[in-house]
Amino acid sequence: MSEREFDFIIFGGTGITGKCVLRNLVKELELEKRPRWIAIVGSNKTQLKMAVTEIAIQMDRNLNDVDLIVADFNDEASLLSLCARTKVLLNAYDPCNTLLREKLAKACIEKRTHMLDISDDPEFIELIQFKYHEAAKASGVYLICSVNFNCVPIDIGVDYLKQQFLPAGRLHSVESYFSFTRNNHRYHPQLNSFVVNPILQSSYLNNSMLTYHNNADIKPSQLSQWITSSTSSTDANSLRSNKELSAWSIPIATNKVIWKSQKWFYEAYREPPIRFEQHLVVSQWHQLIFIVLSLIYLTSLSWFSFSRKLLSNYPDLLTFGFLSNSNNDRKEVKQSLDNNNNSSSLTSLTTSPPSSTPSPSSSSSSSSFSIHLVGQGWDSPSDSSDGQYKFPPNKTIRVSINGSKSDCETTSLILIQSGLTILEESSSMPYKGGCLTPAFAFRYTSIRDRLHQKGLQFKILHH
Structure with a gap:
């Protein structure tokens, strides 16, 4: 898995949650100062370009390093190819599409790719735990659902x-x-x-x-x-x-x-x-x-x-x-962007060292x-x-x-920090794989401290 093309692929990157994930992931990787490679997936390349352009304009960043992947959601080979290219799949797609989520779960197990899913639909969660938990354990991958603001x-x-x-x-x-x-x-x-x-x-x-x-x-x-x-x-x-x-x-x-x-x-x-x-x-x-x-x-x-x-x-x-x-x-995301941009502008004009405490405008x-x-x-x-x-x-x-x-912003931050935790602390997680809940999967990791640092x-x- 260490030789994968991407560290993270955002599935459903053109939706509201997907855009929040992309924006916050770019910011997180800038703070981390560690080279990681990301991509977003969709079924329409034009919509993918529009989504990246929108975030780039909002953040005043050059996002040419973000790869765009067009996938056929109805084609199993396309999903397998997608999962084979990344270490962690961040699934921010429509939570109601249970059929597609099961296809992704199967593809992730076959290609040994971790998947974090925002869906907390109980029928889907029980389905993959019943059908794929043992297979995920055998493959050494984690399939964790309910990675969202609600749960x-x-x-x-x-x-x-x-x-x-x-x-x-x-x-x-x-x-x-x-x-x-x-x-x-x-x-x-x-x-x-x-x-x-x-x-x-x-x-x-x-x-x-x-x-x-x-x-x-x-x-x-x-x-x-x-x-x-x-x-x-x-x-x-x-x-x-x-x-x-x-x-x-x-x-x-x-x-x-x-x-x-x-x-x-x-x-x-x-x-x-x-x-x-x-x-x-x-x-x-x-x-x-x-x-x-x-x-x-x-x-x-x-x-x-x-x-x-x-x-x-x-x-x-x-x-x-x-x-x-x-x-x-949308209003919360826009306000957050405005606050962050204002904070960045003020920081660039001052000669004093940055404070470890967030400024009122940014928080x-x-x-x-x-x-x-x-x-x-x-x-x-x-x-x-x-x-x-x-x-x-x-x-x-x-x-x-x-x-x-907001709900969307909080969900995106949780999804990102959970993904980073899997990449960096999987040795502290139980069973070395499986279809688990967030609290059980992350009990012996630093997930709570990570979320605390991000404002939760x-x-x-x-x-």
Whole structure:
């Protein structure tokens, strides 16, 4: 793999996410000051040229070193040739195209190419894990899905929280609270993918945790016993006022990647799974009413396969524009570019040495998000032979995850840092290959520190 033509190939480089990945990857490689070769892939050369030209103008850079690869997405030989040319394939293509993603997974395994995919579709993830996990292990390549804004921060955050209880104690349950702010106010005129994707997934795998473990070395009765051995707060699954956050919290469908990570941690390290609950935070009554009605409407759409597909493919149409973040992403990307360009201009005019702290202009953003994780567990090991505790959890730890970029920007940064981690730290990753979740694959790497340096901050609040 060391003799490959490219280090990274961006699949789907003409879309919004693909362009973000290209722009941030170019910036990352400039900072890294290490020669790496990249290319973008599409089915139309004119669109590829337009995408690169657009980014070059925005960044005021010469991007002639970025190769353009035209591929026939319906031709297996074309996909094999594509995968044979790169060490890591960054798949930023339409998450709904499951058939193409499976073709790419097969091609990557055959050509021994790592693939990172932004898709968090549970049907696709279970498909490739069931069909290709052993083949990926044998080939020594990693196929990691859910590498996006929706999944990675919270998946890695939960595992980070779990580490705070080890080695003496054990984490029992986690409650997650997500809030999105704009201009220093909690803002929810549009529901983003963090909220909507789990709703679409829940109808497919309502009992995902128990179902998913049926083929694994874990008994459903054990899961049920561990999960219900003690309960969290009685109102955890109901609408309630959260005094700590000074807002209302609404229970929403749980992101399924958390359960899948629990499966891997049990199989590899015999770590008991945790209870996990997810909430959306709103501060105003009118927002609360809007969100509740929207969730009821979206949940009803998710009951049927045809309406789920329509909602995934045409969110603007079925939600009258409330579910689309594309316009917001474009605005955030443009503002980020303007801030970076202004910062670069100021830096070039000054004679003082560069500061390690980002300037306000370069770090400011009109929107941000935060995830508060509240973990409850025990501060000592169990003295029971079956691993159960005879008393309720006696320790609470809180972790905050904060970001100041849009969904698209955050996803692109996560995808890039995950790719660099595979290139540089694959020896610290489990099984030497396979179809894994982000938290399990990257537990013993520096991924959290890498993301922290890029503005996705993980912080322990207090014990």
